[in-house]
Amino acid sequence: MNPAHLQRVVTSIVKDELEQCMRITVETSVAAPIDRVWDAYTTPADIVKWNVASDDWHTTKAAVDLREGGAFSSRMEAKDGSMGFDFAGTYTKIVEHRRIEYAFGDRKAEVEFVPGPTGIVVRVVFDGETTHSVEQQQAGWQAILDSFARYVEAKQTS
Template identity: 70%
Template sequence: MKIRVETTVDAPIDQVWRAYTTPDDIKQWNAASEDWHTTAASVDLREGGAFCSRMEARDGSMGFDFSGTYTRIVEHQLIEYSFGDRAAEVAFAETPHGVRVQVTFDSEPAHSVEQQREGWQAILDNFNRHVAAKR
């Protein structure tokens, strides 16, 4: 099943794209809640390139790597990637109200669809706040 989340960022497309694809930025916004953070990020933004974000609980009790391979890149428009046996697409579209960032991803069986939607939406909301704070 595919799940979709989205936000509209009030910033120019080049700023939105850069914040989404730059490791230093990713470390600042990539968390679903205040008790998690991203301690390391790497990005090889090209088709066939790899990415990895190390996500850890702030109390040090657990962590995991979110990693995969970029399968399609259209600058300022689209990022497609695979992670494990799942895939995701990030679409960027300029609108009169800013840049709409829409993430569509394959669900997984360990968590409910609602839990997955809420978690990914929280990360995207953090992304929006991060870009807004940089303006």
């Protein structure tokens, strides 16, 4: 193998490995008590109402078995029916009202619920993937988390 080709192969492998190892963080503050925040994050009837990144998408179903080793899943679809995808995984650690860890495929995520001065800070740290840019992934997950905060706060006042 010539050195230039070997260099390209090694660079490609290293780049792929780095992208697979990247961790992305999003967070929001929710002006509500921890029990309401936790329940909305972990209850399927609530998840289908807030789990969207934009108004032209919706979550059609969700399932949660909130225990270590338990499974979760949700189905997100474009409202026009043009596309959709399933998001599923297994809970690996649950600390009620404080932390949820889960695996989805070969990736992992952690969700922290931290009391803050104006409510609960919800922070999600997840393994990035290589199909979309870091910016796209961060924007999408942040939009969903912002939707979650709006939903919980609106539910609290109704």
